[in-house]
Amino acid sequence: MKSRIIAISILAAFFTVACKGKKEEKKEDKKPVKANTEVAMKPEAMKPEVKPEVKKPEPPKVEAPKPEPNVLPVESVVYELEGKVEVKKANTEDYIDVTKDMKLNVGDQLRVGEGASAKLRMWDETTVVLGAGAEVVINPGADMANGSPSITVLAGTSSIAVEPRSENQSVFKVFTPTAVLSVLGTEFDVGIADTGATKLGVEKGIVEVSDQEGAKKIEVPAGKQVEVGVDGKPTPVAAYDAEKEDWSKWYAAKTKEAEAKVDAIAKSTTEKLEAMKKQVAELEAALKTVNTKAEEMDKKVVEAESKNNMAAYTKEAKPYQELLEEKQVAAYQEQRLNAMVMANAYLLQRLKAMVRAGVIKPSEAKAKIIEASLAQVTPWLEKEYYPHRYKRYVSHYNANKRWKTRYLRHHPRGRNYNEHAKVIVVPKFYAKVPKVRYVPPRNFKPRYVKIVKYHDPYRFKGKVRKNVVVVNNRSWHRAPYKMDPIKVKRYEKARKRMHRRVAKRTFVIKEPVIRVKRHGVTIRTPGARIDVPGGKIKVGPGGTEIRTPGGKIKVGPGGTVIKTPGGRIKVGPGGHIKVGPQPMVRKGGPVRHKRGMR
DSSP states (O other): OHHHHHHHHHHHHHHHHHHHHHHHHHHHHHHHHHHHHHHHHSSGGGSOOOOOOOOOOOOOOOOOOOOOOOOSOEEEEEEEEESOEEEEOTTOSSEEEOOTTOEEETTOEEEEOTTOEEEEEETTSOEEEEOTTOEEEEOOOOOSSSOOOEEEEEEEEEEEEOOOOBTTOOOEEEEOSSOEEEESSOEEEEEEOTTOOEEEEEEESEEEEEOTTSOSOEEEETTEEEEEOTTSOBOOOEEOOTTTOOHHHHHHHHHHHHHHSHHHHHHHHHHHHHHHHHHHHHHHHHHHHHHHHHHHHHHHHHHHHHTTOHHHHHHHHHHHHHHHHHHHHHHHHHHHHHHHHHHHHHHHHHHHHHHHHTSSOOOHHHHHHHHHHHHHHHHHIIIIITTTHHHHHHHHHHHHHHHHHHHHHHSHHHHHHHHHHOOSOOOGGGGSSOOOOOOOOSSOOOSSOOOSOOOOTTOOOSOOBTTOOOOOOTTGGGSOOOOOHHHHHHHHHHHHHHHHHSOOOOOOOOOOEEEEETTEEEEEOTTOEEEOTTOEEEEETTEEEEEETTOEEEOSTTSEEEEOTTEEEEEOTTOOOOBOSSOEEETTEEEEESSOBO
């Protein structure tokens, strides 16, 4: 009995301890359970847990390189405009649309589309009317005293009305691929054919015509015309009627001649460019020598001036004046060479574009001659001449500003001009220098600058404006201008002639250029388009890689279309893609084309 009581008490004690433990566990579990119940009752807890989105870093925005501000002087203003006219500024590589009253600087290249025309006003009030298909380049000035503007006509027909020059003012020059036109004051028409030949028809006044080296000069009076071929030889002077002359017939005949002699034209043009390449190098070297000599002489004349020693100044100024005369000759040579290189290089590009467009269809042998001619001069033009053209313009412009100050202070012609024009302020010392009437030297031979033929620009015969001073002020284009009503009617007449006489433009030169620079790759496709949606173009030391997933490359209206949906084109070292006259099919995607292109 006792043993049962003991067993029952032990079991009761065990159950009592167990129950207490359970109660404590429930108390401990109350809070977390309650908390979980409250959370579960909230509606927010019913929503699935949303993880914060990890924002992908945006690729850095690559800003397009801003064109360098053009510091070159304004030489012309677009006075009137009709149709589509484009301009390639000297410090850029692309054409943009021209607007009315647009300012044109040195080195700007203007081209006029079909059915369009443009009227330019130069700083000396000379007017240039450009017809459809015309292309011109604005040249830098060359005269260090009383200068004149200048242009290079590359293609098409233009009508030019040059204001009469003032006394001792240099002549207005027009450069073409085969001739140099020197004008004192006249109205004339000039056209450039597909062969590079120059046709001049004088309506009023007189124009002097010479070959590209200043030789073989002839004078063409009013009512007469002359043609200068690729060889620089002028034809006999013939009658000219501006209203009745059929320029379209002349253009058509010259296009046929270009097809027959395209190989000879390309070869002779290349030879001229090779000769000019050497002349450019020689002139650059000569200018460095002249600059060094000028610094030495300038110190001596300034020293004599500071000591107020007239005898010493007169002694030192004489050789200095000869050096200034030589620099003036070098400036004209520089202007001529730049203009002729531009004109002849354009002629080669035009011939190449005509062959590709099918306007000219040479034989296989002639085509090889053309390719060989282009391969001879293209590396120099594309790697050395064109990329540095704007910098060369700027450096020469800055250097010529210093030379102009010296010329106006120490040269007799410069001092006489400055006395009337007041271009610079000179010290009182120079008031004591005796005035001398300047007579241009007839047989001047430069010591450092080698030239083919010296052509003095001041002695050209013609009517000049007496006692008129023309000053090339940098802000001339800001002054209000109103053209003489008589001139307005005359220029409108010339504009209508331009529309009647110009042959239809068949094509535009579009030369895509891919150039690798230190900071990356430049792809220039004037008039073309490259669409690479989601793709990339990579040019590295191992070759070229073009990836175009779902994209296409389209070059020009009659050019090449390459479609590679999800495909890849890889060009290795020494490799190329050639699209010939026969269709090509690439594995993984079609390659379509309209005209042969490499």
